[in-house]
Amino acid sequence: MPIVTTGFHLFLAYVLYRLARRVTRNPRASVIIRGLRPRHFGRAAALIVPVAVCAGLLLHYVPLLQWGWWRVLTGRENEGLMPSGDARRAEVLPLVLSLVVLSIFVLCAPMLAHWEEQQYRRRSELQSGADRFLRQLRFGLAHLVMGIPVGFALALTVAGLGFMRAYLVGGGRAGHRGKGVLEATRTHLAYNWLAAGVAIAVLLSSLLW
Template identity: 30%
Template structure:
């Protein structure tokens, strides 16, 4: 993460480029997807008991995200100053979001235009989150996000294609920028809600 932070400061233009693509309509769309993903996850957790299990449950009864858990646990620390650490960590994640997302989008979206391929990549995108140790319900719900991002990538590609001539890389570049922007907004919106939840622990 230190290396990624250093790279981010060295390429602030990329962060600016991605955020300049964000529009109010995009935020409303992403909020709707976040609501749908969250609702799906909650329903799975409520009605399918084994969906509450992730590999983190082998080490902790309450489970959780193995990357975030050490930081979120500090939010309840009796040492007041330690409660700032998870807040700072989430702010750093928000700053790095375009770079983290870029890796995921290149892996799961780039070059996938056929609906069958989009669907397969969406499933892979959701299930890869199992490595975080989160309950099974969350990766399954994230397949919805994967399909949404795949749709946005394909749509941007098809809209750009008529203006590209033989330069297909231009269409792929615009499509990637679009899916990265949507994905970045989703992650940052999620981080904002987490920040709000952690901030409550201060009072």
């Protein structure tokens, strides 16, 4: 297994672990989690499908959008936190490290989602349609730091637009920004947990079978 792969996973696990320790002591995280309702998971599930379709189309029809720093460092295509299918079968250690990282991410997700909603959705009611779209585009591209392909980062704009709608409907449009941010945060958290759950299930199936 390449040293860079091990180093990246260990570094990310350490950073997320430090963050998880802070999250577990933050009372706001429990407030966010206790407020989760079926509608949040319904919205999240409805967003995952178009994001996946959009990402698939962009990566298939625009090969240049398959670029990502993870691919540059490792030579592996279409990867980020998760190893490719062949790598999962051939290398157990990166698989286990990916599971550790994703598990810690689940703990950090409430406050990470809240921070992103503060940065990318709060005060959206004051913006024009074009400014709203560009802001969500920046939200998607910010995820390039994870090593995902550019096409997938662009597809996350769709998720950002969905979270923005949750913010506006949840109170932001009426000027209740705190309520709007909480509603968007819970939708975002549900999205992250569903996506992480799918990723963990795929990795476990590769490890066991």
